[in-house]
Amino acid sequence: MASRFEQELIAYRIVREGLSPLDGSGAYRWGGRWTSPRRYVIHAAESYALAVLESLVHFNRGELPPRLIVAQLRIPANVSREVLLSDRIPGWTAVQPNSSCQEFGNRWYDERRSAVLMTPSVLSPFECNLLINQAHSESGSIEVTQVKPAIMDDRLLKLLRGA
Numbered sequence: 378m379a380s381r382f383e384q385e386l387i388a389y390r391i392v393r394e395g396l397s398p399l400d401g402s403g404a405y406r407w408g409g410r411w412t413s414p415r416r417y418v419i420h421a422a423e424s425y426a427l428a429v430l431e432s433l434v435h436f437n438r439g440e441l442p443p444r445l446i447v448a449q450l451r452i453p454a455n456v457s458r459e460v461l462l463s464d465r466i467p468g469w470t471a472v473q474p475n476s477s478c479q480e481f482g483n484r485w486y487d488e489r490r491s492a493v494l495m496t497p498s499v500l501s502p503f504e505c506n507l508l509i510n511q512a513h514s515e516s517g518s519i520e521v522t523q524v525k526p527a528i529m530d531d532r533l534l535k536l537l538r539g540a
Contacts, residue, residue: 386452386493388421388507389428391445391527398448398521401511410469411482411496417511418486421450423495423504430500433533445527452507456515458493459485463502470499482508489513 390398401417408414422428425447432445452458463469466477485494485508492515494508509516 383454385454386423386458386507387522388423388450388452389425390419390421390448390450391428391432392448394444394446394526398446398450398524399511399519401509408479410478410499411494411508412486413479413483416483416486418482419509419511419516421507421509422498423507427498427501427504427506429527429529429533431498431506432527433529434500445529446524447527448521449523450509450519451522452493452509452519456493456518457491457513458495459491460495460505461497463497469497486510486512492516492519 392398392400399419401419404412404414404418404420405416406414408416409418409420412418420431422431428447461481466481469478482494482496485491489510489512492510492513494510495505496508498504498506509519
């Protein structure tokens with residue numbers, strides 16, 4: 378029996394309405410925990426709940442864009458992936474990304490070791506975030522299967538506003 382990492386994956390990505398869910402230009406401009414700027418990486422999550430949490434911590438306090446969408450991405454089983462275990466990078470949970478995280482992710486991206494890098498989530502240690510390397514030849518096999526308005530519960534938004 379294949380592990381959950383070896384079979385077809387469904388991932389979730391929340392973006393502003395009007396932006397392509399398969400566009401890594403934000404990561405290209407700003408980078409992130411796992412990659413420095415100038416790398417086209419699509420960030421997604423293993424579940425919708427994790428995608429919501431990841432979105433909430435990255436938007437300005439108390440402000441969400443007026444219209445967000447959630448895209449469901451299908452990653453076929455034959456698309457290469459690498460699973461990063463949390464004990465491989467000391468200090469990876471720091472609020473500010475450390476250079477070890479970016480060094481690892483930059484090497485993964487630049488070497489095109491796989492189309493997908495599955496990283497542990499600081500927000501939910503039982504789930505993974507997925508980084509999709511747009512420079513990898515297999516990334517074109519990943520497709521958007523559904524797009525819907527993203528639903529954010531008002532109680533979460535109150536937490537964001539500090540109410």
